[in-house]
Amino acid sequence: MDSNKMRRELERRLKDPSRSITFDREKDTLRIENTNNGRGITISLPGIIAKWQEQKDKAIDEVVYYVTEGLQAMEGQVRFSGHERNIYPVIRSTSFPDEAEEGVPFFFDDHTAETRIYYALDMGKTYRLIDMNLLQKEGWTESQVRETALFNVRSLQTSLKEDHVAGNVFYFMNSNDGYDASRILNEAFLNDVKKRIEGTMALAVPHQDVLIIADIRNNTGYDVLAQMAMSFFASGRVPITALSFLYEKGQLEPIFILGKNRR
Known part of the structure; x- marks a missing residue:
């Protein structure tokens, strides 16, 4: 599968009278816009092709689904009032764009050297990242959004799956609600898990x-964790970071794991 074949397949599946689709050959991206409001989504073809090598049509299905849902979300009215319970924090890498494609800055906070905290309004099957224009339009302060989002993430269920490998214990949060990584911001939850930790x-x-x-x-546990993190990072729909973090005294410290050594 090359860029031309992937482009043609996506154009075929995303074609709609209400959309315009533009291919940027230099950047190898496809831009899908809603002709009614001029808003749209740009997707990078090399990343999709890489996933297609492993997941085949499932990779294309996911792109089509999220582009379609995203465009539909852009058509609707976005309001905070009455939807306070739908505001959540989302974790992204520090390389994630700091502004929307229209040039409007997103509202985000620094988290670690590898991650940032963005904020989103859940709209059912998709969500919209909160930008400064939306913040101003709704008349909310940054503190209001931040406090509401952190309150909501603490209300999410925190059941874990457990696995044992080479004498180490690994717990997994994988509820697929879009906010599994966001649970890293629930300090009460992390501190509760900390009580179980023997190492x-x-x-x-x-x-x-x-x-x-x-x-x-x-x-060996460090090596296993590094391999797990890299595997999940390579297969994730929204990758964040392949690095791991030590959790000590309520603080996250990135660690680099090389073979059987760590630093």
């Missing part, structure tokens, strides 16, 4: 739909 507590948020918590009891 060193480490975490990973390789993509938005998984949170890995590790009870590292020997050096």
